[in-house]
Every structure is written in structure tokens, then in C-alpha cells.
Amino acid sequence: MFENPTVSVIGLGYVGLPLAVALARHFDVIGFDTNRQRVEELRAGHDRTGELSVGELADSKLEYIADESFLSEAHIHIVTVPTPVGPDNKPDLRAVESASRMVGRHLKMGTVVVYESTVYPGVTEDFCGPILEEESGLTSGQDFFLGYSPERINPGDKVHRVDLITKVVAGQTHNVSQLLARLYGTMNGNNIFVARDIRTAEASKVIENAQRDINIAFVNEIATIFQKMGISVHDVLEAAGTKWNFLPFTPGLVGGHCIGVDPYYLAHAAQQLNIEPKVILAGRSINDGMAHRIADNIDAQLSGPSKILVLGIAFKENVPDIRNSKVADLIARLAVHGHTVDVFDPMADAAETKHEYDIDLVAEPATGYDAVVGAVAHSAFDQLSLRKLAKPDGLIADIKAIWRQRGVPDGMTYWTL
Structure with a gap:
């Protein structure tokens, strides 16, 4: 042509x-x-x-x-x-x-x-x-x-x-x-x-991310179950991952402009045909609710209103993209619990973050926080000094298992999904 x-x-x-x-x-x-x-x-x-x-x-x-x-x-x-x-x-x-x-x-x-x-x-x-x-x-x-x-x-x-x-x-x-x-x-x-x-x-595209969303929702759900049992989901996934056909999905917040959005397009199309997309919407419900569940878990381990540092506002690691970031929901929920939250993300644009979420990024984190929350696994966070950032008896809430292998200083409490 x-x-x-x-x-x-x-x-x-x-x-x-x-x-x-x-x-x-x-x-x-x-x-x-x-x-x-x-x-x-x-x-x-x-x-x-x-x-x-x-x-x-x-x-x-x-x-x-x-x-x-x-x-x-x-x-x-x-x-x-x-x-x-x-x-x-x-x-x-x-x-x-x-x-x-x-x-x-x-x-x-x-x-x-x-x-x-x-x-x-x-x-x-x-x-x-x-x-x-x-x-x-x-x-x-x-x-x-x-x-x-x-x-x-x-x-x-x-x-x-x-x-x-x-x-x-x-x-x-x-x-x-x-x-x-x-x-x-x-x-x-x-x-x-x-x-x-x-x-x-069109259909092939909309199911690609819906499939990922459902798989992550499963892992998020079992993370909640295993926490109640006193078992680390990361330990479980490592063991299960030795099977040749086990799918390597990890728990966490599911935001961004694709996985957190596309399933709703498929669900809308189904509902237009009078079909209730139960699996698709169940996955969305689980993943959309993770920010509040994580914030509630963090709050339960603190003694009253605390000063918290959240590391990362982008929707995924090593990108500046903050669209549909579920970290913003986590921060809002922590504020509802009465906590004061600083947010540090060296990759995100401060003006864009303020405009989108009314969140002021700090240029540099302070010291002596009651809790440090690893919300996004930016490479820049790998070697941060937790001893400097948190109080000697502070909480390290490692949502993305950034420091799981490294460990935390003696006296601090380590929590992950």
C-alpha cells in the first residue's frame, strides 16, 4: 500500500x-x-x-x-x-x-x-x-x-x-x-x-496483564495466610520455585498503568455481555487491598503515632513512573493511623508527585525513624544504612524483601510479607 x-x-x-x-x-x-x-x-x-x-x-x-x-x-x-x-x-x-x-x-x-x-x-x-x-x-x-x-x-x-x-x-x-x-x-x-x-x-493484549494480576493476587493471598501461620512467604516461594513448572511471582503492591488497570477493561467488556468476571475482579480486589493490609500490619507493630520513612513512590523499581502507585495508598493509610510519614524517592519527580498525590518528597531522609518501609526496590536503596535511618529498636518493614538476605542490625525488628 x-x-x-x-x-x-x-x-x-x-x-x-x-x-x-x-x-x-x-x-x-x-x-x-x-x-x-x-x-x-x-x-x-x-x-x-x-x-x-x-x-x-x-x-x-x-x-x-x-x-x-x-x-x-x-x-x-x-x-x-x-x-x-x-x-x-x-x-x-x-x-x-x-x-x-x-x-x-x-x-x-x-x-x-x-x-x-x-x-x-x-x-x-x-x-x-x-x-x-x-x-x-x-x-x-x-x-x-x-x-x-x-x-x-x-x-x-x-x-x-x-x-x-x-x-x-x-x-x-x-x-x-x-x-x-x-x-x-x-x-x-x-x-x-x-x-x-x-x-x-485487542483481546490478546488485555489478557496479558490480567493474567499477571491474577497470579500476583494468588501470591498476595497466600502471603496473608502464611503470615498468620508464622511462615515467610518468601521462604515458601524459594522452596516451591525448585519445581520446574512453578511460576515465579512475588507478593507486593500492584500499581502502574498496566497490571493495575487492564483487568478492569476486560471486566467491563464481560459485564457488557452480562457476564460477571469473578476471577478477574477477585484478583483486582486482593491486589487493590494490599496497601491497606500492609499499612495495618505496620501500624500493629508500632506503639502509637510514629515517625515513618517510606522508601519509594514509583510504581516499580528503578523507574521514575508514579502513575497509579499503590505506595500512595499505603502512605495515606499510615496517615489515617496517626503516623507522620516522610517519603524519599531519588528517581521520582517531586513536582509531579506533589501534583498527583499531594505528597512532598524529602530531598534526603532524616535519621532516627521509628520505622523504615522499603516500598520500592530501587537499586539505590540496597546499601542504605538502616542503622542510621532507624532508631536502635526501630521497625524495618521490608515489603519488597530488599534487605532480606542482608539482614538488619541487632535490636531492630524485621518484618516482610
Whole structure:
């Protein structure tokens, strides 16, 4: 359909930026974002997500724009905007709708619009397609075409990069599927799986993280059970992990923009069909409740209102991403118990944390805390001096088992899941 297409990537976050840079090695690529500050930062060689280095940005021929009129130059549009849930845990498709309306204003005959945002089956064709038609005056499947290729970005993962993993693609027609296979295959050595259709590709994405969520929920539940028995779940998992087919999941807080969100998209789709997704929602309930359960356990080991240091606010280790961080829920629950909480995270942005959660990060932790909570396993926390941070008889609540092998100074109380 196109020999040398110009590609636009809509949204330059954790998903869009690495994809755009990878594609720009082979095609003319327009990297678009509505956040002009983000665009200016990238032009200056700074990626606040930490996914790409200054050198990688400097070496790329990717064009960064915040002016939507440039989108009319593209033959293929790839939409990578966020798909969160609202306060009621229902899908929030406002960003996808907005991006679709914008792309629709610049569609031309033969254009292909590909969605990478996580959605439930049917959104690309039944929700986005009509919006594109409305804005463009063109007909989907005749004048322009739809595609879907689920994103598989794992923030902070330098091994499973977008150009090194299998890409699932699906198009509205056979020719579109083959076009997308060639497009994405150019950047990842033709490591492509062509799904049967768009709905199949959408479904494959939404179950990937739902599956992980359910497995983590199981481990979180057994952690609660074994605690009551006086058994360390980490010791149990080490023993069980010697079996060849045991799945290596670990307990903890489940946040972020994928595992903590995607199952609700699948649950919503099921409920639209009058099917109650019991396993999916049970897993979500367990994982969403872990922050409060952990905070209550910490509170039970302290003698009244205490001064607590929480290490980490990001949703996972070694990334600055604070989206949907369940550590924020943990901190709020500790405050409900009357504790004073300092939060230290050298990777997170202080202004973003304040805006998102009204939490003030400390530039450096103080000393003599009644409790130190290892909430996120940043590498920077491995060698912190617990003797300096905590009181001689303080509590070390090691949620992520950061210091489990190292141990804690004599006189301190060590607690983990």
C-alpha cells in the first residue's frame, strides 16, 4: 500500500517515544505530543521517563512536533495515548477519543490508523472508527483503514525493548495486516505475529496483564495466610520455585498503568455481555487491598503515632513512573493511623508527585525513624544504612524483601510479607 510511508506516532510517553525512535531508524517519523513542554524537552535531548538516553535521542532523526497540522503529512498514524480507568474503575477512553478526533481532522484517502493503546475488544472498530469517519467525512474500510498492535513496553526494562520483542499486528483487511507486518518487522527483525483480526489482537493484549494480576493476587493471598501461620512467604516461594513448572511471582503492591488497570477493561467488556468476571475482579480486589493490609500490619507493630520513612513512590523499581502507585495508598493509610510519614524517592519527580498525590518528597531522609518501609526496590536503596535511618529498636518493614538476605542490625525488628 505504501513503499516508503511517513509515519506519525501520537503520544510520546513510555510507549510512544521508544516506538517512534525505533521506527525512525527506517522511516520518516513524526513524533507528536500535545504537551509542548515534553516536546521541547525531547528536542533538547532529555527524556524524563528515562527510557532513552541523551545519546539515543541525539542519534535519532525523529521529528518532535506539537502542531497537529503536520499530521496531514503522514500515511500511517500510530496512536499510543493512555487508557486509564476512572474513579469507578470503568474504562476512561477520553484520550483515545481526543486523539482519534485529532487524527480524523487530518486523514486523507488510503491512510492507515493503528492503535497501540490497551482497550477491550471492539474499541478500535466500533468506537474509534466512527469518530475518524465523523471528523474526516471518509468511510472506514474503504477510504481509510484501521489496525491494532498492542504495546508491550515494560518501563525500565532494557532487555525487552520494542525493537527486540514479538509484535502482534492486525489490520482491517489482509493487505493492511501485511503492511503492518512489514512496518513493524522492519524495526524488530520481522519478529511479527499476525493475529486473526483486530478484536483478537485487542483481546490478546488485555489478557496479558490480567493474567499477571491474577497470579500476583494468588501470591498476595497466600502471603496473608502464611503470615498468620508464622511462615515467610518468601521462604515458601524459594522452596516451591525448585519445581520446574512453578511460576515465579512475588507478593507486593500492584500499581502502574498496566497490571493495575487492564483487568478492569476486560471486566467491563464481560459485564457488557452480562457476564460477571469473578476471577478477574477477585484478583483486582486482593491486589487493590494490599496497601491497606500492609499499612495495618505496620501500624500493629508500632506503639502509637510514629515517625515513618517510606522508601519509594514509583510504581516499580528503578523507574521514575508514579502513575497509579499503590505506595500512595499505603502512605495515606499510615496517615489515617496517626503516623507522620516522610517519603524519599531519588528517581521520582517531586513536582509531579506533589501534583498527583499531594505528597512532598524529602530531598534526603532524616535519621532516627521509628520505622523504615522499603516500598520500592530501587537499586539505590540496597546499601542504605538502616542503622542510621532507624532508631536502635526501630521497625524495618521490608515489603519488597530488599534487605532480606542482608539482614538488619541487632535490636531492630524485621518484618516482610
